[in-house]
Amino acid sequence: MVQRLNDQHGYVFVAAANSVAFSTEISNNPGAYGFTETRVACCGQSPYNGLGQCTPASNLCPNRDEYLYWDSTNPTDRAQRFFVEGILSGSATVVFPMNLNSMLAF
Template sequence: MKLSIMVDKLNKELFGVKVVFAGLYDLFLDVVRNPKAYGFENSLMGCCGTGLFEEGILCNHKTLTCPDASKYVFWDAVHPTERMYQIIADYTVRTALSVFL
C-alpha cells in the first residue's frame, strides 16, 4: 500500500489525530543535483574526514573537517549538515506541516 494511502486511512480511522507525510526524497535529490541553487558548494562529499566514507564515531575532534560546513550538504557520508537540516525543516513546515498553520 502506498504511504500516502496509509496516511489517508490513518487520518480517517484515528479520531482527533492528524497524520502528515513529509516526503524529502525529491528535496534531497534536487539539492544534490543543484547545490548552487541552495547556496552549497559541495553535494558529493561530506565535510568530515576525507569526505568519502567516514560517519558518526569516525568524525570526532581528532578528525579533519572542512573549513566551512555550511558550504556542504553532508557532514559525513550519511548525515546532513546543520544548514541542510534547516532547509529540511523549512521545507517540512511549508509542505507537510502547513495543514496545522
C-alpha cells in the same frame, strides 16, 4: 498508508516528510540552495569522508555551510534548516498530504 490513516480519522492526523526527495532536490540543484558540495561530507574519513563519524583525526572541510552533509549520515546545520522549512511550508512532494503550516491553519 498515510492517506488510509487520515481517511480512518476523517481529517489530517498524520503527515509524512520525504527527506530523501528533499535531499535529491538539493543534490540535483545545489546552487539554488547555496551549496557547492553535495557528494563529499564535511567531516569524516576516506576520499569522500563517507566512512565513520567526525573525530579529531577526520578530514575537515573549510566551510561547512557549503556542504550538504556533515558526516557519513547527518546533514549540516544549514541543510537541516532547509529540511525544517520544507516540513513547515513545502509542497506535497516533500511532506504529504500537507505541510505543517497548512495543518496548523485548520
